[in-house]
Amino acid sequence: MTPIPSTVSSPDTAQTLDWHQHRTRAHGETTHQRLTRNYAELLQEVRVAQTGTQLLLAFLLTLAFTPRFGALTDFQRHVYVTSLVIGAAATALLIAPAAFHRVVFQRGLRHALVAYSNRFAYFGLILLMCALSSALLLILDVVLGQPRSIWITAAIASWFGMWWYAIPMWNRARHRPAVPRDSGDGVVTSLRALPYRSKLD
Numbered sequence: 001m002t003p004i005p006s007t008v009s010s011p012d013t014a015q016t017l018d019w020h021q022h023r024t025r026a027h028g029e030t031t032h033q034r035l036t037r038n039y040a041e042l043l044q045e046v047r048v049a050q051t052g053t054q055l056l057l058a059f060l061l062t063l064a065f066t067p068r069f070g071a072l073t074d075f076q077r078h079v080y081v082t083s084l085v086i087g088a089a090a091t092a093l094l095i096a097p098a099a100f101h102r103v104v105f106q107r108g109l110r111h112a113l114v115a116y117s118n119r120f121a122y123f124g125l126i127l128l129m130c131a132l133s134s135a136l137l138l139i140l141d142v143v144l145g146q147p148r149s150i151w152i153t154a155a156i157a158s159w160f161g162m163w164w165y166a167i168p169m170w171n172r173a174r175h176r177p178a179v180p181r182d183s184g185d186g187v188v189t190s191l192r193a194l195p196y197r198s199k200l201d
Contacts, residue, residue, distance in 0.1 A: 031111075032110065035110045035111055035113075035114050036110070038114045039097075039101075039110070039113060039114050039117065042097065042114070042117050042118060042121060043097065043098075045121060046094050046097060046117075046121050046124075049094050049121070049124065049125055049128055050091075050094050050095070052128060052132070053087060053090050053091050053094055053128055053131075054091075056083075056087050056128075056131055056132060056135060057084075057087050057088065057091060059135065060080070060083060060084045060087060060135065061084075063080065064080075072142075075141070075146075076138055076141055076142065079134055079137050079138045079141065080138055082134050083131050083134030083135045083137075083138060086127050086130050086131040086134060087127075087128075087131035087135075089127050090124050090125075090127035090128040090130075090131055092124075093120045093121070093123055093124030093127060094120070094121065094124040094128070096116075096117070096120040096124075097113075097116075097117035097120055097121065100113055100116055100117060100120070101113055101117075125164060129157065129160045129161065129164060132160070133153055133156065133157040133160070136152075136153050136156055137149055137150065137153040140152055140153060
């Protein structure tokens, strides 16, 4: 590997470089370019989630005006309201990156924009999963009744959780990013990484 100059000047200072600085160098892009790329990638992911949220909210908002709505039980009404409120909260978080960007536009806060937008998207997906589960519980309770609707909803929620969070978090824990290691003379000579880390991203 081609040696990468380090900002470490003495053995008394930290022996590892900041990972984000090294990744920026490896990509051959400036910090601003990296943050811009990160934000663009995040917006693409949010657009996918927004489609699901829009469809869910459209279904829930029109459901209240159907003739069958008056026949819902108290439990079903509570589930409906819960799903509607959580779906609205998820929509707010998934749209928040765009609003945040507009408010801090040209303020030199792109790093904060990316950091906060990442949190908005993460918690927005959690709320979206909860809203989908609640809507599914409502429909299944009308069609099948309890307790089968609860068991099926729990299974589907677990399915969502496995693919959206459990497997990604498991891979994240296994494949930690490689960290540049300084030799003490101002030159990075090796990378400390876990197995299967094949490239920098």
